[in-house]
Amino acid sequence: MNGAASRGARADGAAAKAKGRALTEGQRAERRLGLWLCAPAAIVMVVVTGWPIAYSVLLSLQRYDLRFPEDKAWIGLSNYATVLTSEVWWTAFWVTLLITVVSVAIELVLGMLLAFAMYRAIVGRGLIRTVVLIPYGIVTVAAAYGWKYAWTPGTGWLAGLLPEGSAPLTERGPAIAIIILAEVWKTTPFMALLLMAGMAVVPEELLRAASVDGASLWQRFTRVTLPLMKPAILVALLFRTLDAFRIFDNIYVLTNGSQGTGSVSISAYHNLIGGLNLGIGSTMSVLILVTVAIIAVIFILGFGTAAPGSER
């Protein structure tokens, strides 16, 4: 019995060896070339991200404030305890989550409409695509100043529409709404382009057939287009959710995190550059990374086989 098993294993080994030998010289050369061609990109990406991540984990386990370098010490997980019990962190966390969920939800709806407009437009298709790319391409900081001035009493056209004396950027609720507005404005075009690419995979005949069978525009959309677009929608949502979660530029310019409008990225930045507290700043960095990983895993479980990068 044992002999049979080992014979089986040996046979497997022989087969594998045969397969190894079956690699022709050409295939082996191709493998080598492939690895060599990828090496520079892979090395840069791994060194510039991998090393700092490992280092920030180490920093997060230390009391390390650049203002008091002599106090530096290993303190285990107590930075995590400090951050996770601090109200500032949780405020920033919930604000970030709120901004992410609301802006991505609005973007999905607007982006879908915009994608339809671009996809179906008969006249002015070039114009509309050009115009839509401007919010995508514009420097976030430049656009954020545009919004800031627009909503500042005095220099603004939007603030003028509000009741006399209101300064929306100095109040928490309105300020968060404006941050979401700026974010939605800037990133809806990207969402729309990804969705439009998904629309292109829906066969025209299928829609026409549904139309002949008496399906209304809405039915055609929900029963034919949406199911076929699911992979594209999930990709767009994943990209945008993770991108929204790291929101920084808009908030930095609009409020700089005052009135409890800071995101987790803003908090980490203030701890690091403002407070020069490397330990706490790194702890926040690690926590943000973990959160992003959790969000990504949730999405990828939702993707199933449609995950980007998987062979289709």
Add this chain to the structure above:
Amino acid sequence: MEAGRRSVSGWTVANVVVVLYAMVPVLWIASLSFKDPSTFSDGSFIPRKWTLGNYAGIFTNADFVRGLVNSIGIGLISTFVAIVFGTMAAYAVARLAFPGKRLLIGVSLLIAMFPQISLVSPLFQIERALGLFNTWAGLILPYITFALPLTIYTLSAFFREIPWELEKAAKMDGATPFQAFWQVIVPLAAPGMVTTAILAFIFCWNDFLFAISLTSSDAARTAPATISFFTGSTQFEDPTGSISAAAVVITIPIVIFVLFFQRRIVAGLTSGAVKG
């Protein structure tokens, strides 16, 4: 016929709405940039008192000019390196069978979604130790890293579309391998590479977080970061005009790219996403 005309006018209305949506915030800051400081608060879309003074101001501001030079230099170098490395990797991904291909794609996807803030604190420390802090190289390194996933994805999607048999056909017709590559493959690959280069440059040009965190003076501070320091700390009493003018100036290259390469940029942004 009637219905057709109605749908055309319906789409025209939709187009106008989209144009207003996309352009108004940009136009407002452009309008502010042409306003005389005494009329900033008149709330009028068309400046009542036109001036180029805001532009004259920023172009005589050494910090801003230096910021522009930094932005252009750092952006071009990062784009160039990312395209060279990205092209090599994308060619391998699209054309060759080798182990670790999926790992490479997976790692690039992870980096594409990586929260940049998580790199800021360790990089701040590492770059200070290595003497890279506040230098061009200190920004170029993270820019290449974050531009690479984009270039690998977009380029490999483009490369998959190239009819590579043409190369073989050219060789059969007596072309040398170099001629086959240079006269057949390069013209086919060039449009995809231009598109990818534009996307990578836009990414570098846009970055703000690294630019303010990894610099401490105008030695390497890029234009978006310089603008954020206009507030209060410079000789400008009221930075509104300078900030607006500077915001318009750094938007101009993007507008030019978009106007000339609109179709390509759309193709580039969507190709990677659909074909994965």
